[in-house]
Amino acid sequence: MTTESDEAPLVEFSNDKILERPQSGLWRLFHGTHYMIGGITFVTGSCMYFPDIYNKYPSALSIGGWLFTIGSFFFLLADLQEWWYYRVGCCCDRKYRTALETHDHTLFLHPRNSLRGRYERAEVGINFFLSACGSALYLAGSILFIPIFDKELVYGEWFFIVGSAFIYISQAWKVYRSATINIQDRHDRRFRLSNFLNDIPALGVDGFAGIGGIFYFIGTTLFLPSFNKSELDAVTVAILFVCGGTSFTLSGLFLQYRHHCTHHA
Structure with a gap:
């Protein structure tokens, strides 16, 4: 058994605030690639x-089920990678706690030992965990789509x-959080549309992912046997699926663009 003082020292980052540290180029490459594979396979599927x-092609539904399964797997990889990076303050972060309280204390309005303080520190990690739960449910569902x-x-x-539903809620939460971040005054947590201008690419990422969740929610609901009773119904479902996959892409x-064409301090 080790104590916090026995653990390896915290890795130094160019940004002292651990919740805002930049990702490495390799991290961004893997994350972006996994996410894009997910989006493209969802459109094709x-x-x-x-x-x-x-x-016309009897194997099409089997191919579709497998493409959804592959896409869901890569979405889950991307979400788990992102959650692990942003888990600090939520869980599995023992060696980072001192740095979190030292460098990020100005970001928190309540002490760590209070309920609201724990939530403040865990909010980002919980948000990303919801995304991972949504992808895990997609993976389970996709497997059962295989004939x-x-x-x-x-x-x-x-x-x-x-x-x-998980994905939509998670992405809507991310969009809301981005509108409450005032980079000039981090203690100002009021919702402002102008805050979206701080990171427009992030708004595109989260906004289109949430829209994709809506399309698949409606499309899959209409895919249920009680609604999917005619060829026209099936065409409607397929169109909604394609719109969802396009939104994810x-x-x-x-x-x-955000990973490779914007500045990372």
């Missing part, structure tokens, strides 16, 4: 659900519906 395609699990398809649809493109 969604196209397999058009009746004209799966009626060999056709008897469990309804369960897969419900996993996807709940996962979409646009989110990924904003992420590429």
Whole structure:
């Protein structure tokens, strides 16, 4: 058993505030690549659900299920990578706690030992954990979309519906948080639309991801047997799926721009 003083010293970052430390180039490369693979496979997989395609090519639904599974896996990798980076203040952060309280104390309005203080420090980590939960539910649902699990398809649809709700809530929360961050006065937590101008690429990432969650929530709901009763219904579902996948891909493109075309101190 070790104590905090026995642990390895905290790695120094160019930014003293640990919650705002920059990611490495390799971190951004892996994160952005995983996210883009997820978006592209979701768009391609969604196209397999058009009746004209799966009626002409019997393997289309199987390909669609596998593409969703692959995409969900890479989305989950990206979300877990991001959550692990921003978990500080939430959990599994023992060696960072001293640095968090030393360098970031001005960001917190309440002491760590209070309920509100614990929430202040854990908020970012909880937010990113919700995203990971949404991707995990997508992965579970996607696996059940593969035709060999056709008897469990309804369960897969419900996993996807709940996962979409998690993703929308998580992304809406991120958008809200970005509007409450005043870079001139970090103690000003009021919601201001002008705060979005501080990081427009981030707004694109989170906004389009949330929109994608809405499209898949509605589309998968209409995919349930009680609603999906005709070819026209199936076309509507496929269009909503493609819109959702396109939104995720646009989110990924904003992420590429943010990772590779903006300044990282």
